Amino acid sequence: MSAPVLRLVDIHKRFGDNEVLRGVSLDVHDGEVIAIIGASGSGKSTLLRCVNLLERPSAGSIVFQGEAVDYRARPGLLGGDRALSALRTRIGMVFQSYNLWPHKTVLENVVEAPIHVRGEARAVAVERAEALLARIGLAEKRHDHPSRLSGGQQQRVAIVRALAMEPKVMLFDEVTSALDPELVGEVLALMASLAAEGMTMLVVTHEMDFAREVSHRAVFIDEGRVVEDGDSDTVIGAPTHPRTRQFLDRVLRRHHAVGASPGILDVAHRARARPDE
Amino acid sequence: MSETVTRLVAYWESIASYMPGFLDASWLAFEITLLVIAVSWGCGLLAALGKLSRLRVLRWPATFYVWFIRGTPTLVQVFLFYFGLPQTGLRLSPFVAGVLALGINSGAYVAEIVRGGLAAMPRGQMESALALGMSPALAMRRIILPQVVRMIIPPITNEAASALKNTSLLSTITLVELTLHSQLVIAATYRPFDFYLIAAVLYLLMTTVLTQLAAWFERRFRLDH
Ligand SMILES: Nc1ncnc2c1ncn2[C@@H]1O[C@H](COP(=O)(O)OP(=O)(O)OP(=O)(O)O)[C@@H](O)[C@H]1O
Ligand SMILES: [Mg+2]
Numbered sequence: 001m002s003a004p005v006l007r008l009v010d011i012h013k014r015f016g017d018n019e020v021l022r023g024v025s026l027d028v029h030d031g032e033v034i035a036i037i038g039a040s041g042s043g044k045s046t047l048l049r050c051v052n053l054l055e056r057p058s059a060g061s062i063v064f065q066g067e068a069v070d071y072r073a074r075p076g077l078l079g080g081d082r083a084l085s086a087l088r089t090r091i092g093m094v095f096q097s098y099n100l101w102p103h104k105t106v107l108e109n110v111v112e113a114p115i116h117v118r119g120e121a122r123a124v125a126v127e128r129a130e131a132l133l134a135r136i137g138l139a140e141k142r143h144d145h146p147s148r149l150s151g152g153q154q155q156r157v158a159i160v161r162a163l164a165m166e167p168k169v170m171l172f173d174e175v176t177s178a179l180d181p182e183l184v185g186e187v188l189a190l191m192a193s194l195a196a197e198g199m200t201m202l203v204v205t206h207e208m209d210f211a212r213e214v215s216h217r218a219v220f221i222d223e224g225r226v227v228e229d230g231d232s233d234t235v236i237g238a239p240t241h242p243r244t245r246q247f248l249d250r251v252l253r254r255h256h257a258v259g260a261s262p263g264i265l266d267v268a269h270r271a272r273a274r275p276d277e
Numbered sequence: 278m279s280e281t282v283t284r285l286v287a288y289w290e291s292i293a294s295y296m297p298g299f300l301d302a303s304w305l306a307f308e309i310t311l312l313v314i315a316v317s318w319g320c321g322l323l324a325a326l327g328k329l330s331r332l333r334v335l336r337w338p339a340t341f342y343v344w345f346i347r348g349t350p351t352l353v354q355v356f357l358f359y360f361g362l363p364q365t366g367l368r369l370s371p372f373v374a375g376v377l378a379l380g381i382n383s384g385a386y387v388a389e390i391v392r393g394g395l396a397a398m399p400r401g402q403m404e405s406a407l408a409l410g411m412s413p414a415l416a417m418r419r420i421i422l423p424q425v426v427r428m429i430i431p432p433i434t435n436e437a438a439s440a441l442k443n444t445s446l447l448s449t450i451t452l453v454e455l456t457l458h459s460q461l462v463i464a465a466t467y468r469p470f471d472f473y474l475i476a477a478v479l480y481l482l483m484t485t486v487l488t489q490l491a492a493w494f495e496r497r498f499r500l501d502h
Contacts, residue, residue: 054404085410085411085412086410088407088409089410092409093408099401099402099404101424102424103423103424103427113406113410116415117410117411161409165410
């Protein structure tokens with residue numbers, strides 16, 4: 001197998017006395033889709049945020065595309081840090097709360113970073129943005145402000161905003177958790193189609209169907225450690241570690257109690273089938 | 278009957294003859310206010326960012342500035358600039374001393390307003406910008422401040438109106454703005470009620486212009502328009 005796109009080696013993160021990550025190692029290969037699952041507070045978000053240095057790890061090393069990431073460097077007075085910026089342009093991130101910028105239109109949200117970070121000509125950025133918006137069926141909404149869009153539409157725009165930077169890896173942090181159940185499917189479908197195209201993805205999620213069906217690999221995190229890491233069917237379908245079993249029992253029971261939204265699995269199946277067509 | 282009319286006409290004519298002087302003095306007060314606003318926005322923005330900085334050399338002066346200004350009377354600050362500074366060898370004209378004193382004064386209040394606006398911004402707004410590779414400075418300029426500006430238009434307008442009313446304090450440093458002009462006219466005419474009332478109406482007109490302007494801006498730059 002080729003060298004990993006991203007290597008996390010023994011990552012630790014402490015907030016004061018609270019050690020949230022206690023030595024996490026993870027190799028992420030090109031085109032791999034990894035679901036990161038675990039209980040609330042286990043450190044999943046912190047792990048993702050360490051990858052693009054929204055959090056500075058306390059110890060450990062990050063190697064991205066063969067280069068060690070120097071996360072110890074302090075940014076200058078005005079925060080200008082080219083290496084950090086370059087890393088972040090190659091790693092897209094999507095948040096639970098969309099975080100679109102409300103004072104900008106949908107199109108402006110998408111072209112902002114290509115123009116002002118990558119220095120792209122406006123026409124070029126707009127062309128790519130419009131193609132991406134067309135792909136998610138929101139081309140007509142491009143001059144609307146985000147507040148006019150549904151949660152699902154906003155989240156898909158947020159995904160497209162990250163894609164506009166043509167990232168190598170995408171990080172998703174519970175991107176469907178804030179959505180009304182009927183809007184979850186459209187976002188998962190978009191993610192599944194990205195996965196099918198070969199995007200490398202780290203996906204923190206509570207959607208076990210998605211984790212199982214779309215991702216190749218699942219990583220179960222418990223109290224800041226990787227407890228189980230393997231083929232997603234195995235980790236979710238037949239976990240070996242008691243903590244994993246416990247967690248999945250709880251999640252799946254709640255899931256069935258609420259009533260699984262039937263659309264999600266179908267959508268994921270269809271997306272997964274796409275490359276074989 | 279016609280005698281009363283004649284007297285009334287004479288009364289209004291005498292007041293009207295003073296109007297050009299009052300309008301000039303109002304314009305001066307308004308001009309000073311615009312300069313004070315400019316100075317206060319500069320000081321306020323710098324102090325707000327300074328207070329939030331992780332660098333002590335920026336945080337401490339900014340914190341001291343806001344603390345000192347908000348804890349001392351505006352009039353004393355004006356006196357410090359006009360009467361105090363010459364003792365250190367720096368002699369300012371009443372106009373310059375007045376603009377600086379009121380601008381720096383108002384800046385401390387603007388700083389608190391801006392700081393409140395920045396604090397009210399959801400953390401995700403900055404984080405999503407950083408995650409796309411923006412530097413903190415670029416994110417501040419293009420993502421955060423434009424939203425904060427819209428959010429703080431109402432309190433900033435109040436502050437501008439205060440600045441306008443505070444220009445009357447400059448009557449104490451020989452600046453013939455609207456209040457001192459009124460005093461001079463009253464000293465010559467012994468008609469304090471007439472002329473202070475006229476001054477009040479002129480101040481009211483000017484603060485109304487400011488608030489209407491702000492209301493227009495607020496409508497024009499609503500977040501989702
Ligand atoms: N900036 C921070 N300062 C202090 N503590 C933090 C910070 N961020 C996270 N933590 C703590 O780290 C722990 C792990 O948080 P994290 O958000 O990574 O968990 P999570 O697995 O994503 O949970 P959830 O499923 O609820 O999102 C929590 O106890 C949290 O309180
Ligand atoms: Mg989380």
